[in-house]
Amino acid sequence: MVFYYSIRGGPCRNANSHIILDGNKDIICYVGRDKHENEFLIKYGWPGDIWFHVDSLSSAHVYFRIKNLHSNTRIPVDGIPIDDLPTDTIYDMMQICKNNSIAGSKLASCKMVYTPHSNLKKTFEMDSGTVTYHNTKLCRYGRCDKDRPRIKELEKQKSEDITIDFYEEFQQHERHMVTRKKHERKQGTTSSAAATAIYDPVMEDLKHLKHKSKRQGDELSGIDAALEEMGFAKSIATPNTTLDDDGHHGDGDDDDDSRSRDPLWMQEDKRRRMETSNPYLIFLCERGYPLDQAKQTLETHPKKLAALKALFFSCAEDKGMDSSSTGGDVDKEELKSARQEEKEVLQAIFGEDDPNVQFQEGDESNLDSVFPITIYEPPDRYELPPPLLMEVYASNTNYPLHGPPVLAVKGGGLSEAILNKLTHLLVKEAMTRAEEEAGDPQIFNLIQFVGEQVEALVEEESVELKKQEEERRAEQAKAAKEAAVEKAKKEGPSQTVFHNDAERRAYALGIVAAGAALAAESGNAGAGSMLPKAKKEEKHYDTGVSDKSLIEDMFG
Structure with a gap:
């Protein structure tokens, strides 16, 4: 059983968009009843759907969908970018999602997440209704405060459908998309065909991220270069920066080549097209054959x-x-x-x-x-x-x-x-x-x-890759250790370098023992003779602040 809600629409938040969504005519908002039904919705969702959920809490899966895609002439797209969703639409979707969460409904406010359905990642070991994301850059977050009057209005308009065939709807939509693609290929690439092209939400949002990073500075712009010359270090990674296996940002090359921040398959594709314009060579290299062998x-x-x-x-x-x-x-x-x-x-x-x-x-x-x-x-x-x-x-x-x-x-x-x-x-x-x-x-x-x-x-x-990363970190640690030793040697003999905690403790015990021996020697000399003796040269043992605190901890 799927629950349907009537929600508000409005103009898209993109100022350049001409699309205005009518909540009753253009939008479908549907919710799964339980985790097993959520599993069907995950499996048979459409690429243009937007998925809403309470972040870090159990809740219903709430979906936004453009209505009547196959015959609707009002909206000439199969979906809209996630950042263009009308404000009132997002508000209503979040209220429905929060209200259908056992833990979230009891809270005055909670954090929400929404992302394109095609960004949901499902693996075999996950429980029913559980998902993660292919790319967290495509997730959007918001705060939802409890709004009882609005929830009551939404609940009054709720309807149920027990006859829905998830698989048939999915197949029908796929057939529609294939038919449209074939039609567009026959028509050729024209401005009208481009305007009605099938919408791919994941690629569209990644494209927006790249445009946004260029507008704000992407380590290659004049602003970033000027700031670096003035002594401001780079502290924010751009969305295109690649991550290693542990999720850390890669160091990149020193030549400021933007390709170094792309995954390897993108770098190789750019390299191929720079090395040759022969389409046959590119064809063979894309299938794993080396360039020299392909040429021969x-x-x-x-x-x-x-x-x-x-x-x-x-x-x-x-x-x-x-x-x-x-x-x-x-x-x-x-x-x-x-x-x-x-x-x-x-x-x-x-x-x-x-x-x-x-x-x-x-x-x-x-x-x-x-x-x-x-x-x-x-x-x-x-x-x-x-x-x-x-x-x-x-x-x-x-x-x-x-x-x-x-x-x-x-x-x-x-x-x-x-x-x-x-x-x-x-x-x-x-x-x-x-x-x-x-x-x-x-x-x-x-x-x-x-x-x-x-x-x-x-x-x-x-x-x-993990092994290489461990070796790289070991080399960095070794280099840092050698640099510390060299620095200590340059700063003078009074600075003692310890390679581990055991050496530090042994050094501290030696200092204490030397002090005790000196005290005993001074005491014995004073008891054996009443004649004044020449004052012995005092010995100073500089163990540093850390050694002093260690001795106080051990013997204080």
């Missing part, structure tokens, strides 16, 4: 797919496998029938609504296709990368009767080095399966194989 292959295979095929089977030769077994004469009708059957199975498994799934149109026996690796979840350090895709090129091969198809992996925020490793593992697996299970369909199994291997490679990278 294109000299003998000037066509893009021919070069990709040559590189793919050269990986097999590197593994000591015989790629010549992939050729040979085959029955054309048998090959066509086998491919058509496998294509029908893959279309049934992956469906046609996922925009990342692509099948070659026209010939039903053409197996050239693209599939997303859905079980792969990129780490936060990759910062919202493009989806990880496996491409299948079977046209110029005898797959599945003899040998594997040509395969390629791209995207996912993976570096060229990891993509290269993954490609070599994929080639070996594909060749082995083609030899041991000749004639059997293998594409689905290879998709699963890529998902398993990429998780292992990313975990291996995470361990290596």
Whole structure:
């Protein structure tokens, strides 16, 4: 059962926006009844939805959605940026969320959080209704004070719906988005098409963050440079600064290159486009092949797919496998029938609504296709990368009767080095399966194989990065320690340097023992003779303020 509320709309907070939301005509506000229903809402939410919750407390999941997307002509978008939500809309959503929290409803005021639905992160080990975020930069926070009169008005307008089909609504919306994208591609990139383009809330908010950072200073502007020259150190990291595994800001390079603050996949993409403008070279490098190797292959295979095929089977030769077994004469009708059957199975498994799934149109026996690796979840350090895709090129091969198809992996925020490793593992697996299970369909199994291997490679990278960070910190600690020793040597012998607490305690005990021996010696000399003696030279033991406090603590 889903609860619906009628909330207020208003003009968007963006001064340049012409959109004015009517609460009754344009907005849907819906709430899950319990944690199990919240789980369905998390799973089947739309990309343009805005999710509200009481921060750090248990509460209902409250969703904001633009109404009648499929037929509404009043609002020409599928959502609006999170910072453009009308003030009254945010106020009402927060009141509903707070009132539907057992702990929050008892408080006079509590902190609220809201973020795009596509920013919610759900993993298998989490309990029902529990989520976290892909990127905390896309979260917005606010304070909600108890407003009894407004809550009563909202509760009077509450309605229920027990017949809603979450899955069907989700599928209908996905079909609508795919249809619109196809229509826009046919129309071409025009100003009108851009104005009605499907709204991606995550990318839109990241774009706003980058614009905001540039307006306020991004370490490269004249303001920041001038302040630094005047002696003001940089203390605030920009939104584009990358974080290490422990969540700390990276030091960056000394050359003020803005690319150093981007994740590695962005840096490599910029480097590729600076090194070459050849689209074929960029195509091959994006799939993990080194630039020099790609250049050399294109000299003998000037066509893009021919070069990709040559590189793919050269990986097999590197593994000591015989790629010549992939050729040979085959029955054309048998090959066509086998491919058509496998294509029908893959279309049934992956469906046609996922925009990342692509099948070659026209010939039903053409197996050239693209599939997303859905079980792969990129780490936060990759910062919202493009989806990880496996491409299948079977046209110029005898797959599945003899040998594997040509395969390629791209995207996912993976570096060229990891993509290269993954490609070599994929080639070996594909060749082995083609030899041991000749004639059997293998594409689905290879998709699963890529998902398993990429998780292992990313975990291996995470361990290596953590190790490098520990080594870096150890080097910094060692350098700081050596600098302290050198500083102590320069300041003179009166300064005692202790490397640990045990040395400090031993030094203090030695000072006390020396003082006691001196006192005993003076006492014995006075008792043995009444004659005046020459005054002995006094010895001073300077243990410093810290040593004095230590002695007082130990013997005071």
